[in-house]
Amino acid sequence: MRASLIQIGVDEDESVEARRRRVASLVREQAGADLVVLPELWTTGAFAYESFEAEAEPLEGPTYEAMAKAASDAGVWLHAGSIPERTASDRGSAAGAGLYNTSLLFSPSGELAAAYRKIHRFGFDKGEAVLMSAGTEVVTARLPSTTLGLATCYDLRFPELFRRLVDAGAEIFVVPAGWPERRRAHWTLLARARAVENQSYVVACGTAGTHARVPQAGHSIVVDPWGEVLAEAGADEEILTVDLDPAKVATTREQFPALKDRVL
Numbered sequence: 131m132r133a134s135l136i137q138i139g140v141d142e143d144e145s146v147e148a149r150r151r152r153v154a155s156l157v158r159e160q161a162g163a164d165l166v167v168l169p170e171l172w173t174t175g176a177f178a179y180e181s182f183e184a185e186a187e188p189l190e191g192p193t194y195e196a197m198a199k200a201a202s203d204a205g206v207w208l209h210a211g212s213i214p215e216r217t218a219s220d221r222g223s224a225a226g227a228g229l230y231n232t233s234l235l236f237s238p239s240g241e242l243a244a245a246y247r248k249i250h251r252f253g254f255d256k257g258e259a260v261l262m263s264a265g266t267e268v269v270t271a272r273l274p275s276t277t278l279g280l281a282t283c284y285d286l287r288f289p290e291l292f293r294r295l296v297d298a299g300a301e302i303f304v305v306p307a308g309w310p311e312r313r314r315a316h317w318t319l320l321a322r323a324r325a326v327e328n329q330s331y332v333v334a335c336g337t338a339g340t341h342a343r344v345p346q347a348g349h350s351i352v353v354d355p356w357g358e359v360l361a362e363a364g365a366d367e368e369i370l371t372v373d374l375d376p377a378k379v380a381t382t383r384e385q386f387p388a389l390k391d392r393v394l
């Protein structure tokens with residue numbers, strides 16, 4: 131299974147429209163891959179809090195349309211990163227209520243295969259944590275050769291979510307992010323920890339450059355179920371392509387059956 135992670139920069143000088151077109155074209159260029167992954171909130175930037183409300187879209191909005199088409203044009207499973215999703219309950223309610231940080235997975239025919247609303251919102255008492263609502267559903271998606279478990283950025287710090295995903299059959303965790311450079315060491319460490327403790331692949335795609343004055347870590351990473359880093363990007367825009375063997379999850383779990391020793 132070939133995965134391509136598109137680590138783009140979210141530059142305020144590029145309009146959301148232009149970025150959507152550029153990303154769609156990059157996705158089309160990945161024809162031949164099985165799975166293509168984009169970062170978190172790449173239309174607005176994960177730290178561009180002041181743009182969330184203005185750039186929020188309904189689930190089936192312009193990003194959905196463009197990414198569904200790009201997935202079918204390329205014939206790939208596309209994890210289209212996440213969008214600021216506006217739901218009906220947003221209208222007339224308190225600021226941010228009814229906005230979600232929602233990731234979208236499309237099948238190679240451009241059908242929506244899964245949508246995951248980020249459960250753990252980042253920012254403590256500001257930013258996303260107050261501007262967006264929290265998702266409540268743990269989401270997996272069945273592909274022909276494996277099962278994906280969906281998580282987003284700050285979720286990586288919460289191992290209990292990943293256990294729930296494993297219990298639901300996940301073998302590959304897909305984690306779009308807009309992780310800051312300041313905590314890059316945590317990003318790499320946590321990606322490897324989630325892989326090792328759950329004997330699963332971690333496919334984690336971040337953003338490049340700086341947005342909303344927050345330098346981004348980049349360093350998209352793919353870790354195998356033994357914790358080996360199969361590929362890691364640098365800090366700049368990059369497409370990271372890597373071959374995964376989904377069967378390695380079962381063999382790792384058989385040969386070193388630590389998951390069977392869970393007590394709690």
Ligand SMILES: O=C(O)CCC(=O)C(=O)O
Binds near residue numbers: 283287308
């Ligand atoms: O946990 C972190 O250090 C970064 C999380 C984050 O930036 C996010 O979830 O948007």
